[in-house]
Amino acid sequence: MNPIPVEAIQKAVGDARLQTAIYSSTARLIDKRRNAVDPFGWDEFQELRSQANAVKKHAIENLDHYLELLEKNVTARGGKVIWCRTASEAVQFITGLAKEKGVRRIVKSKSMTTEEIDLNEHLEREQIDVVETDLGEYILQLAKEKPYHIVAPALHKTRYDVADLFSDKLAVDREEDIERQTQIARRVLREKFLTADLGITGANFLIADSGAVVLVENEGNARLSSSAPRIQIAVAGFEKIIPRAQDLATFLKILGRSATGQPLTVYTSFLSGPRRPGEIDGPEEFYLVLVDNGRSKLLADENKRQSLYCIRCGACLNHCPVYRKIGGHNYPWVYSGPIGAIISPQFHGLTRDPWLPYASSLCGACAEVCPVKIDIPKVLLELRAGITQAKQREGAGAWERRGFRLFSFVMQRPRLYEFATTMASAFFPGERGKWLRTLPAILQLPPLRGWLSQRDLPPPAEESFRAQWRNRQRMRGRA
């Protein structure tokens, strides 16, 4: 059971420069989303969300059927589907294939699933040159960091950070202009695209009825990664499945708008197998690596299964006041923000990071913007209930458990409640009505200490409402 990373959180919250970077980037994404959603009108956008939710629900509840259909159609187009139960199965297949085919350089476009299985680390260990080609991911690869955000992986980096990084790692003059920085990356990456033997992409959607992998992006790097090299691999969690090509329109409408405030991203690419006879470009071989890596565990629970509907738009991160304070790297896994808080415990087990589902004020901003209507606060509550039970089985969290048992006992006994609160009030130090800045050491128990570390504390009222109410009714009786 990992404890709350208190010091790392304090460091992030106390870092003014980082806070400005996170806050301004997410604020910009919030504004852009709002401007893209508003023209739809509230009702129409809600209708799209409901449709998307219904399609995902149907797809996830009929997963076996649609995955088989997908495999059939991918195979018919000359591709190969590789089923991987675990991360290491996926990694072994990809590294094995790369070695077998004599691959020396790989270009990759942005994929959270490959981050999830630590693919780059494994490929590098095999002495294969693997290059991230999404600008944000490329920056992070140079900085040797994991993504800070699902959609905007280098969200925490300012252009000054990037200037330092590029001049240090790429032996170029320090350049603070974003456009020129992009040109530097483009120059380096173009050469990599042209000399790569293998292209690896993720997948935004897997269309069962046509066997196509859909990629949504803005930089054109996913299209290049999937067309220039002679071998092509798409890596995807199986939950990316949608039943029909005609369902895609709904998702494209909501994904761009929710993620970056775009009606449609710049590129929407459809990968459907290798080059066919007579075609002049496209890869010679095409593989779709379908990853489970814990996903099937989520299917069992009717209430929490909706966690698999996620289309990785990142809107819940941008709108989450907790993410915006602690940032992406304080979450225990590559998936950060509210969606990370609900999927990580379900993948890794409830007791690995039992604090994570509690790192939320349950404000509900995430659920309000989720394009596929995942009820994130409800899943958080369910996870918390599961965690208290798991902790009890493991003999942990005894004090908190006793505390809530006492709470429940007292709250079901009004007289005891009144006696206890009157006693607490009578012995509470400090002047009535005057908020406290500190308390004597003996009262500095964790909850009070936590409160007082940030803000002043109101003392109990001299007389509770119920006491005042009784007096009031008595006076009225007399009058």
Add this chain to the structure above:
Amino acid sequence: MSKRVSLFVTCIVDQVFPHVGLAIADVLEGLGYQVEFPQSQTCCGQPAFNSGFWEDAKGVARHFLDTFEGSDYIVAASGSCTAMCGHHFADLFSGDAAMLERVHRLEARVFEFSRFLLEVAKVEDLGARFEHTVTYHDSCHALRELGIKAGPRRLLSKVKGLTLKEMDIAEECCGFGGTFSVKFPDVSGGMAKTKVDSIVKTGATHVVSIDSSCLMQLQGTILRAGLPLKTMHLAEVLASK
């Protein structure tokens, strides 16, 4: 139509902000309602529910249902506690048909204070006077679970002498979140500071909300920062003459 209402003041108003409960009673009595305070009420059980102790929460919820069984209308001094009994009791007792029936009967009778005024009493102007510039803080559960957004603003707009100045982030969480505020004090405190900065920018002298727990968080932060702002429950504003 019944003119009998039962107050559910919530434990935080009972213990820390009793004047809020009295203000609600004053406003309702001013409208001709017969206000009762069922003395056996305690808490809605939300702290236990939110912390994952559902069995403990169930006991408190049962006590709540017993306490308010005979009430025609229940008027609650908090959006968050209203959402607890109006939405989450059903989660607690899911699968228990007998309890769910009691819960659904309760759901139809429990109202957050501002909603009761607008939808049951059907009044907007309570004849209040409050000569200050205020800003309104949307508490998360009222906003997102109960859909309360325009109502409190409409009530404030009828208060004589009052000017409402909106924050740029009125809908952003204050960071309270119950035990979240003490489990993650740095994050909770940081969220409160962001919110208070936004309040200060409006130039308002008072921040108004329908949840005393948010106001406790904000007031504690305001005092720590030494700012001249005040927090007020909507009922206190509406009871001002």
